[in-house]
Amino acid sequence: VNFYERQQRNRRLTALLIGSFVLLFVALGVAIDVAVAGLSVGGERFPYLTLVALLTAIGIAALGHYRGADWVMASLLAEPLRDGDAEHRELQNIAAEMAIASGLPRPRLLVIPDPSPNALAAGRDPAHATIAVTSGALAVLDREETQGVVAHEMAHIANRDTMVMTTVAVLFGGVVMLSDWARRSLYLARDRKSGGHLLALVLAVGLVAISPLLSRLLAMAVSRQREYQADATAVELTRNPEGLARALEKISSSRFPFRAATRGTAHLFIVSPLGRRADEREGAWAALLATHPPLADRVALLRGMAA
Amino acid sequence: MRPMIVFLALVAAVGVWGVWTYNRLIGLRNQVQNAWKQIDVQLKRRHDLIPNLVAAVKGAMEFERDTLERVMAARNRAVAAPSRQESVAAEGELSRALRQLLAVVENYPTLRANENVLKLQEELTTTENQLGFARQFYNDIATRFNTQQEVFPASVIAKQFGFQRTELFVADDADRAVPSVDLSLRQAR
Numbered sequence: 326v327n328f329y330e331r332q333q334r335n336r337r338l339t340a341l342l343i344g345s346f347v348l349l350f351v352a353l354g355v356a357i358d359v360a361v362a363g364l365s366v367g368g369e370r371f372p373y374l375t376l377v378a379l380l381t382a383i384g385i386a387a388l389g390h391y392r393g394a395d396w397v398m399a400s401l402l403a404e405p406l407r408d409g410d411a412e413h414r415e416l417q418n419i420a421a422e423m424a425i426a427s428g429l430p431r432p433r434l435l436v437i438p439d440p441s442p443n444a445l446a447a448g449r450d451p452a453h454a455t456i457a458v459t460s461g462a463l464a465v466l467d468r469e470e471t472q473g474v475v476a477h478e479m480a481h482i483a484n485r486d487t488m489v490m491t492t493v494a495v496l497f498g499g500v501v502m503l504s505d506w507a508r509r510s511l512y513l514a515r516d517r518k519s520g521g522h523l524l525a526l527v528l529a530v531g532l533v534a535i536s537p538l539l540s541r542l543l544a545m546a547v548s549r550q551r552e553y554q555a556d557a558t559a560v561e562l563t564r565n566p567e568g569l570a571r572a573l574e575k576i577s578s579s580r581f582p583f584r585a586a587t588r589g590t591a592h593l594f595i596v597s598p599l600g601r602r603a604d605e606r607e608g609a610w611a612a613l614l615a616t617h618p619p620l621a622d623r624v625a626l627l628r629g630m631a632a
Numbered sequence: 633m634r635p636m637i638v639f640l641a642l643v644a645a646v647g648v649w650g651v652w653t654y655n656r657l658i659g660l661r662n663q664v665q666n667a668w669k670q671i672d673v674q675l676k677r678r679h680d681l682i683p684n685l686v687a688a689v690k691g692a693m694e695f696e697r698d699t700l701e702r703v704m705a706a707r708n709r710a711v712a713a714p715s716r717q718e719s720v721a722a723e724g725e726l727s728r729a730l731r732q733l734l735a736v737v738e739n740y741p742t743l744r745a746n747e748n749v750l751k752l753q754e755e756l757t758t759t760e761n762q763l764g765f766a767r768q769f770y771n772d773i774a775t776r777f778n779t780q781q782e783v784f785p786a787s788v789i790a791k792q793f794g795f796q797r798t799e800l801f802v803a804d805d806a807d808r809a810v811p812s813v814d815l816s817l818r819q820a821r
Contacts, residue, residue, distance in 0.1 A: 411751075414754065415754055415758075418755075418758035418761075421762060423765075425769060426765035426769055428769055468757070562765075564768070
């Protein structure tokens, strides 16, 4: 498989995401500086807040880049494998098989104690990649199906999707939450005629102003195309489309909700953990909202490869 | 004067392309060699694992002593094989013996109550899978190397510097199913 183009695209996208994140912070800093200094740009006052915002943004971006996968996994309460557990041993063996099939180093493996069957991968590059599988997935899926799931995650690692996705989760998951909060508080603040909270107002307006841009960037990063590509690459690794197809069916038919997953991490999973109906629907509007393509389409495509 | 500059620029461009192509072929050749070594690593791993696994289930599988002995004999022949050709034949024989052992485990539900037997089943399955995937990866890389040598204009460089086609790993009939077929646990749960 030639991953080069996808990798380059994902590297550029990650740089763009981190760049806009830093710019966003700096813009907010400048806005507050201007507001505090009374609109006298280039006055005597040193733009402290701009500087602080710049340094904070670079700090968060750098930390997020190197530690992001750990944060994501910690937020999902993922645990290391246990020695002597037969299912964990099987997962370890399967990951070794997929590492050989893809020519990549073995990923770190974690288990998320949750009955909802699902899996995800995170990490900035193949040497620092982590694959986490829920205990529900290990219980429900047989060996072939687990192999398909792990192959799908290895494909994300090989394509460097994990690099973009982890960045999205760390940087923009937080910002999206912030801007949701800002919009709500702006809406509430309309009633009260208090001019005192100028700072909060500037912050809120800034966040609301950039949120369309954010959504656009997120939609670009969380392209549903990635999931189709990862499914196809997984089949190239296992040469067994049926395993992954059955795994997707089993995962989608499970009725357990995934409690630890949030809107900030949903895009990382093999099947959307939020159970949003948008993922099952067709059409442009659904395509805009969903982080994952319709499962029926994915399964049909995989079955098509088997024929 | 100007035609001279154009000519020199062309020569330089061809030179740069030649170096780049040569380096790419060298890179691919190293990948092919590395992938081949990975197969050897997997074969070695299989040789090392089998005695322990067989010893652990000897008691539980007393009534299938023939199958176990056949595996051990095939393993010993594979380890001792003096030449590449004999090694390939012996490894194929070992693969068949292991498949038979797994089929036996599959056919006796009582055996699967035994923890050692289950462990044997999983470890043998992954060993065979890892070997299969190492061969699959080697064939993918080797195919890319061969193709790169043959397509024009890279073929000019390949011929000039004496690059050789690499043999693909050809599975015999019994081996053909190894990478994709899950040998064991389909009905296990």
